[in-house]
Amino acid sequence: MNLKKITALMIGAVMAVSMAAPAMADDKVETVTDGKLTVATSPDFAPYEFYSIDEDGNPTLSGFDMDLAQYIADKMGLELEVVPMDFDGVLSELSQKNVDLGMAGLSPDPARADAMEFSDLYYKGGQSFVTVKDKADQFKTLEDANNKDYSIGAQTGSIQLDLANENTPDADIVSLPKVTDIITELLTGKMDGAFIETAVAESYQKNYPDLEIVCDVPYDTEGSAIGVAKGNEALLKAVNEAIADAIDDGSIDKFVADATELAAGQTYEGTLDENGAVPEADAADDAE
Numbered sequence: 299m300n301l302k303k304i305t306a307l308m309i310g311a312v313m314a315v316s317m318a319a320p321a322m323a324d325d326k327v328e329t330v331t332d333g334k335l336t337v338a339t340s341p342d343f344a345p346y347e348f349y350s351i352d353e354d355g356n357p358t359l360s361g362f363d364m365d366l367a368q369y370i371a372d373k374m375g376l377e378l379e380v381v382p383m384d385f386d387g388v389l390s391e392l393s394q395k396n397v398d399l400g401m402a403g404l405s406p407d408p409a410r411a412d413a414m415e416f417s418d419l420y421y422k423g424g425q426s427f428v429t430v431k432d433k434a435d436q437f438k439t440l441e442d443a444n445n446k447d448y449s450i451g452a453q454t455g456s457i458q459l460d461l462a463n464e465n466t467p468d469a470d471i472v473s474l475p476k477v478t479d480i481i482t483e484l485l486t487g488k489m490d491g492a493f494i495e496t497a498v499a500e501s502y503q504k505n506y507p508d509l510e511i512v513c514d515v516p517y518d519t520e521g522s523a524i525g526v527a528k529g530n531e532a533l534l535k536a537v538n539e540a541i542a543d544a545i546d547d548g549s550i551d552k553f554v555a556d557a558t559e560l561a562a563g564q565t566y567e568g569t570l571d572e573n574g575a576v577p578e579a580d581a582a583d584d585a586e
């Protein structure tokens with residue numbers, strides 16, 4: 299082969315590579331772990347994410363966020379890895395880019411915009427003020443709750459805590475890391491009221507009919523988005539495409555219907571140990 303031919307071949311090869319490059323760069327999404335989609339969630343938030351009890355009696359991570367996470371991972375050809383933690387942990391792990399996505403019924407709160415990207419909304423919902431049946435008479439309006447004699451709860455790090463501070467600044471505002479603990483405090487009378495997302499309040503009310511949703515609480519964004527690691531534009535684009543597909547093909551509606559039904563059945567409301575098992579103390583409680 300003479301020099302001319304080699305040069306021509308090389309130019310041809312370079313052109314082939316450069317022509318293919320834009321398409322490849324577009325498809326290639328970088329994730330925390332190659333080949334995996336790592337998602338942080340906070341499973342205290344039925345029907346978004348919670349533990350349902352499967353046929354063998356084992357708690358299984360469920361909910362429409364989890365079905366959507368699997369749908370997105372499948373679309374992207376990635377293996378899904380979900381990491382359960384408290385909600386404030388989801389926010390901090392995502393802002394530190396230790397995970398790719400936060401899927402936790404997350405509100406696209408402008409105050410979080412420096413820490414993460416927001417996907418398009420995939421679910422619409424509102425906010426509520428919740429108490430128990432016995433106390434419902436005391437809370438005709440939200441103003442009634444703004445009283446120093448009341449203990450009012452909201453989840454740590456959540457927009458509901460902001461709503462508590464805005465609407466009931468005079469009350470004794472108590473923030474707890476898990477929504478399920480707030481439900482327990484309401485039911486045992488330790489807390490008088492709480493700010494909870496409406497769909498979540500309705501879900502727990504099915505299992506705990508003593509809960510009473512008193513009124514709607516106004517909030518700017520009536521919906522949930524996926525938190526995406528800051529600056530990962532390619533991932534954000536892929537996530538938005540998958541959300542659009544899931545809305546168009548009816549998957550989201552199905553995920554919500556399935557999760558709502560599952561959440562009304564047997565659930566586990568504690569935290570699992572590092573092996574994904576029910577901690578022994580809880581298992582003993584259940585056996586009693």
Ligand code: ARG
Binds near residue numbers: 339342456458495
């Ligand atoms: N939507 C609220 C927020 O973004 C609460 C989300 C809580 N999520 C959960 N899985 N506990 O602040």
